[in-house]
Amino acid sequence: xxxxxxxxxxxRRAEIVTAAARRFAEQGFxxxxxxxxxxxxxxxxxxxxxxxxxKEEIIAAVSEIAMTNADxxxxxxxxNGAAPSPAEALTALVEGVTSRMENGVFLGVDTTRxxxxxxxxxxxxxxxxxxxGTVYGRLRGHCKEVARRWQAAGHLPAxxxxxxxGAAMLSLVQGFILQRLLIGDLTVPGYTAAIHALLGGGDRQx
Amino acid sequence: xxxxxxxxxxxRRAEIVTAAARRFAEQGFxxxxxxxxxxxxxxxxxxxxxxxxxKEEIIAAVSEIAMTNADxxxxxxxxNGAAPSPAEALTALVEGVTSRMENGVFLGVDTTRxxxxxxxxxxxxxxxxxxxGTVYGRLRGHCKEVARRWQAAGHLPAxxxxxxxGAAMLSLVQGFILQRLLIGDLTVPGYTAAIHALLGGGDRQx
DNA sequence: TTGTCAAGAATGAACGTTCGCTTTTAAAGT
DNA sequence: ACTTTAAAAGCGAACGTTCATTCTTGACAA
Numbered sequence: 001x002x003x004x005x006x007x008x009x010x011x012r013r014a015e016i017v018t019a020a021a022r023r024f025a026e027q028g029f030x031x032x033x034x035x036x037x038x039x040x041x042x043x044x045x046x047x048x049x050x051x052x053x054x055k056e057e058i059i060a061a062v063s064e065i066a067m068t069n070a071d072x073x074x075x076x077x078x079x080n081g082a083a084p085s086p087a088e089a090l091t092a093l094v095e096g097v098t099s100r101m102e103n104g105v106f107l108g109v110d111t112t113r114x115x116x117x118x119x120x121x122x123x124x125x126x127x128x129x130x131x132x133g134t135v136y137g138r139l140r141g142h143c144k145e146v147a148r149r150w151q152a153a154g155h156l157p158a159x160x161x162x163x164x165x166g167a168a169m170l171s172l173v174q175g176f177i178l179q180r181l182l183i184g185d186l187t188v189p190g191y192t193a194a195i196h197a198l199l200g201g202g203d204r205q206x
Numbered sequence: 207x208x209x210x211x212x213x214x215x216x217x218r219r220a221e222i223v224t225a226a227a228r229r230f231a232e233q234g235f236x237x238x239x240x241x242x243x244x245x246x247x248x249x250x251x252x253x254x255x256x257x258x259x260x261k262e263e264i265i266a267a268v269s270e271i272a273m274t275n276a277d278x279x280x281x282x283x284x285x286n287g288a289a290p291s292p293a294e295a296l297t298a299l300v301e302g303v304t305s306r307m308e309n310g311v312f313l314g315v316d317t318t319r320x321x322x323x324x325x326x327x328x329x330x331x332x333x334x335x336x337x338x339g340t341v342y343g344r345l346r347g348h349c350k351e352v353a354r355r356w357q358a359a360g361h362l363p364a365x366x367x368x369x370x371x372g373a374a375m376l377s378l379v380q381g382f383i384l385q386r387l388l389i390g391d392l393t394v395p396g397y398t399a400a401i402h403a404l405l406g407g408g409d410r411q412x
Numbered sequence: 413t414t415g416t417c418a419a420g421a422a423t424g425a426a427c428g429t430t431c432g433c434t435t436t437t438a439a440a441g442t
Numbered sequence: 443a444c445t446t447t448a449a450a451a452g453c454g455a456a457c458g459t460t461c462a463t464t465c466t467t468g469a470c471a472a
Binding site: 249250251252253256 | 416417418419420421
Binding site for chain 4: 239240241252255261
């Protein structure tokens with residue numbers, strides 16, 4: 001005899017996760033107390049703990065959603081059999097990251113701030129490290145596929161390792177996220193223009 | 207009437223900072239308790255608190271040394287009026303980062319793990335953010351100078367923004383650090399080869 | 413003796429979590 | 443249709459623990 005619908009429960013859960021994400025983005029996982037999360041959610045301690053077994057579980061849920069978000073952005077690269085140059089792909093990625101930030105999975109939360117928290121969390125928790133490794137490996141897989149196609153078209157040396165080129169592409173996105181947050185003077189057009197200047201069309205015959 | 211010399215005090219201080227760095231690199235700033243730091247240093251609580259006013263002060267000292275380390279690596283780029291291509295400069299930087307890691311300022315501590323902690327710390331502490339912004343701005347200044355010289359030699363379009371090209375270069379280093387820690391499959395030769403394949407000699411006339 | 417230094421037990425605040433209780437609500441009973 | 447019922451949901455004070463920091467004590471050099 002459930003007292004409320006499953007949908008109700010899912011909504012509540014999402015509310016708690018979003019409330020937590022707001023605080024986490026501002027103060028980080030560890031400087032945010034459960035009292036903070038509870039206050040932000042508008043519920044009581046007992047209620048929150050009915051939906052999540054522990055603070056760590058809330059952190060995991062927030063991290064998971066942030067990573068899924070990233071996965072979707074990178075996954076969109078290769079839709080409809082496109083074969084963009086690395087520079088074009090990076091423009092799409094950087095634009096995708098910035099736009100999702102503002103109207104993304106957590107309304108009003110800069111998801112990249114959460115991503116940075118996840119990076120440092122991965123260094124102390126083997127569980128998080130494994131999960132992050134898997135997801136980021138997949139992100140890089142998408143970049144690798146861009147590189148592979150571009151290489152197949154003869155625009156990059158045949159002996160170049162598409163995996164490492166994918167790594168370099170992912171770096172350019174991660175660095176954008178970091179420098180935008182830490183230094184704060186990056187614009188999407190400026191940054192992508194520089195990438196185009198550095199990489200050109202991507203033409204690099206062997 | 208000091209009981210010990212100033213040098214003794216400096217050595218003690220350095221010992222505490224290094225001990226703290228060991229723990230911080232493994233567990234992060236916030237999951238490392240003062241008890242951990244105290245135990246690792248081999249001193250007592252009272253002794254440690256004689257040298258540092260608070261945990262935050264220890265974190266600041268560790269962060270400062272890590273950032274100084276990075277600053278030195280990037281500063282070495284332009285010694286003796288060299289004008290490396292961006293790809294060459296990045297090879298030097300990535301090699302510098304990995305080698306300093308093993309025999310750097312904190313013996314036996316992977317300093318890049320501390321760097322990641324600092325990034326996330328900057329998101330919650332305005333003081334750290336300002337300090338990080340300043341230092342990373344300077345790092346990027348070095349990259350910018352590489353770009354500027356390469357541009358002056360006519361290898362890059364005259365209308366490219368050297369500041370943003372510097373940002374992209376810094377991204378490639380930050381991404382290397384991150385992916386090496388999170389995914390763990392990056393090698394220096396592989397990564398730098400990919401950068402060379404992507405950027406070529408750096409030749410990009412307007 | 414006097415002042416510095418180190419030790420480690422003591423302290424109080426803050427933390428994540430639990431527990432006993434009240435309220436709500438969907439379904440069963442009439 | 444209305445009442446009863448019991449399980450689920452919510453509440454918030456209270457709990458035990460852990461934390462950073464302080465304080466008391468004693469040792470040793472000057």
